[in-house]
Amino acid sequence: MKIAFIGLGNMGGGMAANLVKAGHDVHAFDLSEEALAAAKDKGCTTYSTAAEACEGVDAVVSMLPNGAIVKTVYANNVFGHAPAGAVLLDCSTIDVATARKVSEAAAEAGYPMVDAPVSGGIAAADAGTLTFMVGGSEDAFKKAEPVLQAMGKAVIHAGDAGNGQAAKICNNMLLGIHMIGTCEAFAMAQKLGLDPQTFYDISSVSSGQCWSMTSYCPVPGVGPTTPADNGYKGGFATALMLKDLKLAMEAAETAGITPNMGQRARELYEIFDRAGNGPRDFSAYIETLD
Numbered sequence: 001m002k003i004a005f006i007g008l009g010n011m012g013g014g015m016a017a018n019l020v021k022a023g024h025d026v027h028a029f030d031l032s033e034e035a036l037a038a039a040k041d042k043g044c045t046t047y048s049t050a051a052e053a054c055e056g057v058d059a060v061v062s063m064l065p066n067g068a069i070v071k072t073v074y075a076n077n078v079f080g081h082a083p084a085g086a087v088l089l090d091c092s093t094i095d096v097a098t099a100r101k102v103s104e105a106a107a108e109a110g111y112p113m114v115d116a117p118v119s120g121g122i123a124a125a126d127a128g129t130l131t132f133m134v135g136g137s138e139d140a141f142k143k144a145e146p147v148l149q150a151m152g153k154a155v156i157h158a159g160d161a162g163n164g165q166a167a168k169i170c171n172n173m174l175l176g177i178h179m180i181g182t183c184e185a186f187a188m189a190q191k192l193g194l195d196p197q198t199f200y201d202i203s204s205v206s207s208g209q210c211w212s213m214t215s216y217c218p219v220p221g222v223g224p225t226t227p228a229d230n231g232y233k234g235g236f237a238t239a240l241m242l243k244d245l246k247l248a249m250e251a252a253e254t255a256g257i258t259p260n261m262g263q264r265a266r267e268l269y270e271i272f273d274r275a276g277n278g279p280r281d282f283s284a285y286i287e288t289l290d
């Protein structure tokens with residue numbers, strides 16, 4: 001397939017490279033010259049505008065920073081430039097309302113579209129092991145699925161347009177909450193005189209067990225190798241966790257529910273981010289409890 005790829009940053013760079021590896025002809029565009037040069041090295045053909053990259057393609061994939069950029073890029077550079085009927089896949093994490101609006105505008109312009117945000121970070125994007133949560137019609141999902149399969153290990157249809165984003169922010173709200181809870185439990189166990197490894201050995205096979213403990217332990221040297229063992233470098237940036245918690249709180253307001261724990265997690269990550277921890281892995285939060 002001929003696939004346009006817009007947004008070749010930390011995530012998009014690896015995803016576009018995996019489309020090339022799967023035999024697709026990838027037409028790449030990014031505002032950053034550096035990102036474009038890296039995409040060229042990985043076998044993509046580069047273009048000087050997104051509109052040009054979209055000419056004659058079967059599919060368009062985007063991996064962009066936020067909803068406002070996604071809306072503008074699709075309105076100005078994709079609609080009317082990609083051939084009618086080409087399938088559009090926005091893999092960025094954006095707000096549910098914008099995802100639904102862009103998808104509606106795509107349908108009016110004659111394009112099937114899915115929102116397909118991901119679980120998994122830069123390493124999973126590079127390795128082609130992302131999980132995609134996909135919102136869109138059955139027809140759009142069927143067209144998008146083979147493109148997504150070349151970049152991930154799991155592709156799950158979550159329902160209509162916007163449902164991929166809804167699944168992503170609900171999942172990440174839960175992740176933010178249980179990471180903070182896990183950090184608090186380890187800090188408290190230690191203050192009460194328990195060795196962290198002993199607490200891990202007990203809690204990881206007891207009812208407190210969760211992903212933040214057993215797959216992403218925030219304590220260095222305990223559990224599997226995680227960003228905690230690398231000075232909290234790499235992994236999932238605090239700034240991105242905060243972004244997702246803000247999106248979750250916006251969506252909660254629209255839906256008319258009050259997720260108290262989600263709100264508190266957003267406040268705590270906001271304070272942590274403001275203290276200069278934005279680029280650090282979100283499990284570094286445990287240091288605030290020292």
Ligand code: NAD
Binds near residue numbers: 029031065119
């Ligand atoms: P990034 O900042 O590294 O990449 C974004 C890229 O988009 C940049 O290269 C930038 O130059 C480009 N860009 C911005 N505006 C553009 C425009 N108008 N036209 C073309 N290119 C443009 O960000 P990232 O870490 O790759 O994240 C991308 C998306 O993936 C975000 O929505 C983020 O929330 C989501 N996400 C990131 C991670 C992660 O671990 N980094 C994990 C899951 C989801």
